[in-house]
Amino acid sequence: MVKRMVMKPLTWIERILFIDFIRGLSVTIRHAFSKTITTHYPYEKLTPPKRFRGFFGHKVVDGNEPQPAFDEWVERFNIQVEYGRSRCVVCLLCKKACPVPQLFEIEGRKLENGKRVVSVFNMNLMLCTFCGFCVDACPVDCLFQSDIHETASYTRRDSILDLETLEKIGRDWQMRREHEPDRIWIDDDQREKLWYENSVRLPEPKVKGRHEW
Amino acid sequence: MESVWVDLLVAVIKILVILGIALGLGAYLTWVERKVAAHIQRRPGPMVVGWHGLLQPIADGLKLITKEDLFPRYGNRFLYNLALVMALVPATLVFAVIPFGPEFEVFGYRVKPILTDVNVGILLVFGLGSLAVYAIALAGWASNSKYPLIGSMRKAGIIISYEVAITFAVMGPLILAGTLSTYQIVQNQIEQNLWYIWVQPVAFVVYMFSLLAETGRVPFDIQEAEAELVTGFTVEYGGMKFGLFPLVEWYIEVLTLSAIAVVLFLGGWSPLNIPFVGFVDPLFFLGPLSPYAWFLLKVTALFLFILWLHWTLPRYRIDQITEIAWKIMLPLALLNIVITSLIAPFIWD
Numbered sequence: 001m002v003k004r005m006v007m008k009p010l011t012w013i014e015r016i017l018f019i020d021f022i023r024g025l026s027v028t029i030r031h032a033f034s035k036t037i038t039t040h041y042p043y044e045k046l047t048p049p050k051r052f053r054g055f056f057g058h059k060v061v062d063g064n065e066p067q068p069a070f071d072e073w074v075e076r077f078n079i080q081v082e083y084g085r086s087r088c089v090v091c092l093l094c095k096k097a098c099p100v101p102q103l104f105e106i107e108g109r110k111l112e113n114g115k116r117v118v119s120v121f122n123m124n125l126m127l128c129t130f131c132g133f134c135v136d137a138c139p140v141d142c143l144f145q146s147d148i149h150e151t152a153s154y155t156r157r158d159s160i161l162d163l164e165t166l167e168k169i170g171r172d173w174q175m176r177r178e179h180e181p182d183r184i185w186i187d188d189d190q191r192e193k194l195w196y197e198n199s200v201r202l203p204e205p206k207v208k209g210r211h212e213w
Numbered sequence: 214m215e216s217v218w219v220d221l222l223v224a225v226i227k228i229l230v231i232l233g234i235a236l237g238l239g240a241y242l243t244w245v246e247r248k249v250a251a252h253i254q255r256r257p258g259p260m261v262v263g264w265h266g267l268l269q270p271i272a273d274g275l276k277l278i279t280k281e282d283l284f285p286r287y288g289n290r291f292l293y294n295l296a297l298v299m300a301l302v303p304a305t306l307v308f309a310v311i312p313f314g315p316e317f318e319v320f321g322y323r324v325k326p327i328l329t330d331v332n333v334g335i336l337l338v339f340g341l342g343s344l345a346v347y348a349i350a351l352a353g354w355a356s357n358s359k360y361p362l363i364g365s366m367r368k369a370g371i372i373i374s375y376e377v378a379i380t381f382a383v384m385g386p387l388i389l390a391g392t393l394s395t396y397q398i399v400q401n402q403i404e405q406n407l408w409y410i411w412v413q414p415v416a417f418v419v420y421m422f423s424l425l426a427e428t429g430r431v432p433f434d435i436q437e438a439e440a441e442l443v444t445g446f447t448v449e450y451g452g453m454k455f456g457l458f459p460l461v462e463w464y465i466e467v468l469t470l471s472a473i474a475v476v477l478f479l480g481g482w483s484p485l486n487i488p489f490v491g492f493v494d495p496l497f498f499l500g501p502l503s504p505y506a507w508f509l510l511k512v513t514a515l516f517l518f519i520l521w522l523h524w525t526l527p528r529y530r531i532d533q534i535t536e537i538a539w540k541i542m543l544p545l546a547l548l549n550i551v552i553t554s555l556i557a558p559f560i561w562d
């Protein structure tokens with residue numbers, strides 16, 4: 001069923017007096033004299049929403065791991081859990097989920113006591129599309145995407161994230177934004193002026209220190 | 214003998230002042246346009262270079278001048294460069310017949326603030342306006358590329374259509390004034406106590422449409438049409454040569470045609486006119502500078518109105534543009550001439 005739309009033709013009065021022009025002009029003049037809505041980028045920066053898909057990071061072990069998933073994976077792969085280091089259990093699910101798997105370079109290492117630990121975790125972001133499949137695949141909430149979006153670099157080497165960098169980003173994230181309620185836009189004055197939905201307060205989620213799985 | 218030298222000196226001073234105003238202002242109007250466009254789209258526009266981006270035109274100019282000068286393969290270098298001259302010279306020449314104010318006396322010499330008070334001033338304006346089509350046709354042809362060629366063809370079609378309409382539109386004020394001299398037209402409006410826009414609204418509308426079409430402003434910017442033709446006939450030009458075409462088309466031509474519109478319809482340097490009442494001058498406190506202020510104010514208002522239109526309206530299709538010119542604007546202008554000739558004797562009194 002196709003709904004037929006009929007456009008009302010302009011009347012003669014409207015044609016002669018340019019009513020449609022005047023309507024358009026009144027809209028633009030109102031906008032011209034209202035406040036601008038932009039941010040002056042290099043001098044002012046918006047904080048991206050929490051779900052922003054920016055640079056990757058590894059969350060570190062801090063007691064807030066998703067349970068019982070984390071303990072199960074640790075037991076299965078016999079992982080050495082160290083406080084303040086990456087939660088990675090070297091399951092390679094991220095590599096499996098990736099549309100460009102060669103951008104991951106993941107290796108594990110066997111320690112003296114027979115346990116295992118991640119030793120190499122390189123992500124070549126030159127190949128990455130920031131689709132976030134790897135983040136969805138991660139079973140222990142280790143790999144995640146942060147709000148870092150200024151990703152330009154002078155060399156190709158700088159666009160490869162190694163384990164150190166990933167952990168640094170992860171620690172930084174957990175310090176800054178881990179406990180922030182999950183909403184599309186954070187409480188930002190400028191955004192609030194733009195979209196009236198932002199004046200509707202979402203109920204604060206109860207942070208128990210564990211994600212629900 | 215002495216008076217010849219004085220005349221020459223006065224002419225040179227006038228030329229320098231007018232060229233300075235035309236080219237300097239033309240460059241700064243890019244800043245004005247960017248600001249107006251930005252605020253209509255609720256952006257602040259250029260903000261970084263200087264206070265609110267006031268030095269932006271200088272930065273742009275430096276950048277354009279220092280850029281590499283590219284030339285398209287198999288193009289015609291002579292015509293390619295000739296097009297620039299053909300664009301710039303006629304557009305700036307129009308300033309020669311624009312009267313900025315009334316006659317005044319300096320050291321016993323009577324000076325008119327108009328470069329040459331030719332007795333066929335308006336004819337000169339439209340003759341030079343028609344020359345613009347050569348610049349664009351040459352630019353499109355010499356570039357040896359398809360987008361410039363299509364753009365220049367479109368522009369040539371538009372200019373030829375609207376030259377006819379604009380010439381018939383200015384007939385109305387010319388009949389009422391009874392002269393072709395721009396200075397005399399303003400004088401006659403002051404003597405008749407009437408801005409011609411009050412009796413020639415139709416001619417004014419036709420004139421405004423033709424102005425937009427000739428200068429390639431929206432809604433008639435079909436020769437440029439970023440979405441279809443990249444930037445039309447300027448595609449193959451680089452650096453300052455590229456910068457010159459919009460400068461001429463969008464700023465100098467708009468400025469000159471606005472000034473001519475002010476002369477023809479809005480009474481040049483005369484103060485505010487109310488029909489049946491006469492002239493009211495709210496700027497009387499400026500004394501002898503008041504006419505210049507009025508002229509500047511009117512041209513600025515018209516220019517800003519054109520910018521406002523530009524950033525509001527969408528673009529017409531090429532066939533719609535020519536249809537408007539031949540089927541609506543030309544008959545309207547002709548009808549206007551007939552009506553004007555009927556009412557003219559009442560105005561002449």
